[in-house]
Amino acid sequence: MTCPPDEANPGPEPDLEPDAAPAPSVDEPVRAAILQHCTAAGPGKSADVSAIAQALGGKPADVVPWRALIRRIRAEAAAMQDQGLIVVLRKGRPVDIRAAKGVIRLALAGAAAG
Template structure:
Protein backbone atom coordinates (compact mmCIF):
# COMPACT_ATOMS: atom_id res chain seq x y z
CA UNK A 1 0.00 0.00 0.00
CA UNK A 2 2.73 2.50 0.87
CA UNK A 3 4.24 2.12 -2.61
CA UNK A 4 0.84 3.03 -4.13
CA UNK A 5 0.58 6.03 -1.80
CA UNK A 6 4.15 7.12 -2.59
CA UNK A 7 3.56 6.88 -6.34
CA UNK A 8 0.23 8.73 -6.11
CA UNK A 9 1.90 11.59 -4.23
CA UNK A 10 4.79 11.80 -6.71
CA UNK A 11 2.40 11.64 -9.69
CA UNK A 12 0.24 14.43 -8.26
CA UNK A 13 3.30 16.61 -7.65
CA UNK A 14 4.61 15.96 -11.16
CA UNK A 15 1.28 17.12 -12.60
CA UNK A 16 1.50 20.48 -10.79
CA UNK A 17 3.21 23.60 -12.06
CA UNK A 18 6.46 24.42 -10.24
CA UNK A 19 5.75 26.19 -6.96
CA UNK A 20 2.14 24.97 -6.75
CA UNK A 21 1.09 22.70 -3.90
CA UNK A 22 -1.34 19.81 -3.69
CA UNK A 23 -3.90 18.92 -1.07
CA UNK A 24 -3.30 15.47 0.46
CA UNK A 25 -7.04 14.74 0.19
CA UNK A 26 -6.68 14.99 -3.60
CA UNK A 27 -4.08 12.24 -3.42
CA UNK A 28 -6.41 10.11 -1.29
CA UNK A 29 -9.26 10.64 -3.74
CA UNK A 30 -7.02 9.71 -6.67
CA UNK A 31 -6.45 6.33 -5.01
CA UNK A 32 -9.83 5.60 -3.41
CA UNK A 33 -12.34 7.60 -5.43
CA UNK A 34 -14.93 9.99 -4.05
CA UNK A 35 -16.25 7.81 -1.20
CA UNK A 36 -15.17 9.76 1.88
CA UNK A 37 -15.12 6.64 4.08
CA UNK A 38 -12.58 5.04 1.77
CA UNK A 39 -10.29 8.00 1.11
CA UNK A 40 -10.35 9.27 4.71
CA UNK A 41 -8.68 5.99 5.78
CA UNK A 42 -5.75 6.89 3.54
CA UNK A 43 -4.98 10.22 5.23
CA UNK A 44 -2.67 8.76 7.91
CA UNK A 45 -0.68 6.65 5.41
CA UNK A 46 -0.42 9.66 3.07
CA UNK A 47 0.89 11.83 5.89
CA UNK A 48 3.44 9.17 6.89
CA UNK A 49 4.64 8.77 3.30
CA UNK A 50 4.79 12.55 2.84
CA UNK A 51 7.06 12.79 5.90
CA UNK A 52 9.34 10.09 4.44
CA UNK A 53 9.45 11.83 1.06
CA UNK A 54 10.19 15.18 2.74
CA UNK A 55 13.05 13.62 4.68
CA UNK A 56 14.42 12.28 1.37
CA UNK A 57 14.20 15.78 -0.13
CA UNK A 58 11.60 14.73 -2.72
CA UNK A 59 8.87 17.09 -1.50
CA UNK A 60 8.24 19.96 0.88
CA UNK A 61 5.45 19.98 3.44
CA UNK A 62 3.91 23.43 3.78
CA UNK A 63 1.48 25.16 6.10
CA UNK A 64 0.19 28.59 5.16
CA UNK A 65 2.52 28.38 2.14
CA UNK A 66 5.62 28.09 4.35
CA UNK A 67 7.85 25.02 4.64
CA UNK A 68 7.58 23.16 7.95
CA UNK A 69 9.66 20.56 9.74
CA UNK A 70 8.31 17.21 8.49
CA UNK A 71 8.56 15.67 11.97
CA UNK A 72 7.01 18.57 13.91
CA UNK A 73 3.98 19.98 12.10
CA UNK A 74 0.36 19.92 13.11
CA UNK A 75 -2.92 20.60 11.41
CA UNK A 76 -3.75 21.28 7.80
CA UNK A 77 -0.86 20.91 5.38
CA UNK A 78 -0.12 20.78 1.67
CA UNK A 79 2.62 19.17 -0.40
CA UNK A 80 4.86 20.84 -2.94
CA UNK A 81 7.80 19.80 -5.06
CA UNK A 82 11.16 21.15 -3.87
CA UNK A 83 12.59 24.16 -5.65
CA UNK A 84 14.93 23.12 -8.45
CA UNK A 85 18.57 23.48 -7.49
CA UNK A 86 20.41 26.28 -9.20
CA UNK A 87 23.59 24.39 -10.01
CA UNK A 88 25.32 26.01 -12.97
Protein backbone atom coordinates in the same frame (compact mmCIF):
# COMPACT_ATOMS: atom_id res chain seq x y z
CA MET B 1 22.98 -1.17 44.05
CA THR B 2 24.76 -1.66 40.77
CA CYS B 3 28.37 -2.68 40.42
CA PRO B 4 30.66 -1.09 37.88
CA PRO B 5 31.36 -3.23 34.83
CA ASP B 6 34.47 -5.37 34.92
CA GLU B 7 35.93 -8.22 32.89
CA ALA B 8 33.65 -10.82 34.52
CA ASN B 9 30.57 -8.60 34.22
CA PRO B 10 31.08 -6.25 31.25
CA GLY B 11 27.59 -4.72 31.49
CA PRO B 12 25.19 -4.09 28.60
CA GLU B 13 26.60 -4.05 25.09
CA PRO B 14 26.68 -0.61 23.49
CA ASP B 15 24.43 0.10 20.52
CA LEU B 16 26.29 -0.72 17.34
CA GLU B 17 24.42 1.93 15.34
CA PRO B 18 23.10 4.60 17.71
CA ASP B 19 22.38 7.09 14.90
CA ALA B 20 20.85 4.60 12.45
CA ALA B 21 18.03 6.23 10.54
CA PRO B 22 14.69 4.44 10.32
CA ALA B 23 14.10 2.54 7.11
CA PRO B 24 12.29 4.62 4.49
CA SER B 25 8.65 3.87 3.86
CA VAL B 26 7.86 1.80 0.80
CA ASP B 27 4.18 2.50 0.23
CA GLU B 28 4.64 2.62 -3.55
CA PRO B 29 1.01 3.43 -4.56
CA VAL B 30 0.97 6.39 -2.17
CA ARG B 31 4.45 7.52 -3.19
CA ALA B 32 3.48 7.39 -6.87
CA ALA B 33 0.29 9.37 -6.24
CA ILE B 34 2.17 12.04 -4.27
CA LEU B 35 4.78 12.43 -7.02
CA GLN B 36 2.11 12.47 -9.74
CA HIS B 37 0.06 15.20 -8.03
CA CYS B 38 3.09 17.31 -7.12
CA THR B 39 4.40 17.08 -10.68
CA ALA B 40 0.98 17.89 -12.14
CA ALA B 41 0.71 20.94 -9.88
CA GLY B 42 3.80 22.34 -11.61
CA PRO B 43 6.57 24.65 -10.51
CA GLY B 44 5.60 27.05 -7.77
CA LYS B 45 2.42 25.12 -6.95
CA SER B 46 1.50 22.48 -4.39
CA ALA B 47 -0.78 19.45 -4.19
CA ASP B 48 -3.73 18.97 -1.86
CA VAL B 49 -3.50 15.87 0.34
CA SER B 50 -7.28 15.34 0.00
CA ALA B 51 -6.98 15.22 -3.78
CA ILE B 52 -4.23 12.61 -3.46
CA ALA B 53 -6.44 10.56 -1.13
CA GLN B 54 -9.38 10.75 -3.53
CA ALA B 55 -7.14 9.69 -6.43
CA LEU B 56 -6.21 6.62 -4.38
CA GLY B 57 -9.90 5.74 -4.09
CA GLY B 58 -10.65 7.31 -0.73
CA LYS B 59 -14.00 8.90 0.03
CA PRO B 60 -14.26 11.54 2.77
CA ALA B 61 -17.70 10.20 3.75
CA ASP B 62 -16.08 6.88 4.77
CA VAL B 63 -14.52 8.42 7.86
CA VAL B 64 -12.46 5.53 9.25
CA PRO B 65 -10.89 4.40 5.94
CA TRP B 66 -10.39 8.05 4.96
CA ARG B 67 -8.44 8.82 8.12
CA ALA B 68 -6.33 5.69 7.66
CA LEU B 69 -5.55 6.73 4.08
CA ILE B 70 -4.60 10.25 5.17
CA ARG B 71 -2.25 8.71 7.77
CA ARG B 72 -0.65 6.57 5.03
CA ILE B 73 -0.16 9.65 2.86
CA ARG B 74 1.35 11.64 5.73
CA ALA B 75 3.68 8.76 6.63
CA GLU B 76 4.92 8.43 3.05
CA ALA B 77 5.21 12.21 2.74
CA ALA B 78 7.36 12.21 5.89
CA ALA B 79 9.71 9.64 4.35
CA MET B 80 9.84 11.62 1.12
CA GLN B 81 10.51 14.84 3.03
CA ASP B 82 13.37 13.12 4.87
CA GLN B 83 14.80 12.08 1.49
CA GLY B 84 14.54 15.64 0.19
CA LEU B 85 12.05 14.74 -2.55
CA ILE B 86 9.19 16.96 -1.42
CA VAL B 87 8.48 19.96 0.74
CA VAL B 88 5.55 20.01 3.15
CA LEU B 89 3.75 23.34 3.39
CA ARG B 90 1.43 24.75 6.04
CA LYS B 91 -0.13 28.10 5.18
CA GLY B 92 2.39 28.42 2.35
CA ARG B 93 5.45 27.95 4.55
CA PRO B 94 7.71 24.89 4.74
CA VAL B 95 7.18 22.84 7.90
CA ASP B 96 8.28 19.53 9.35
CA ILE B 97 5.39 17.19 8.67
CA ARG B 98 5.80 15.51 12.06
CA ALA B 99 5.10 18.83 13.79
CA ALA B 100 2.44 20.12 11.38
CA LYS B 101 -1.14 20.20 12.58
CA GLY B 102 -4.10 20.74 10.33
CA VAL B 103 -4.17 21.15 6.57
CA ILE B 104 -0.90 20.64 4.73
CA ARG B 105 0.07 20.74 1.07
CA LEU B 106 2.88 18.94 -0.73
CA ALA B 107 5.26 20.27 -3.38
CA LEU B 108 8.31 18.97 -5.18
CA ALA B 109 11.52 20.04 -3.52
CA GLY B 110 12.96 23.07 -5.28
CA ALA B 111 9.57 24.01 -6.75
CA ALA B 112 7.74 24.84 -3.52
CA ALA B 113 5.41 27.78 -3.25
CA GLY B 114 2.06 28.58 -1.71
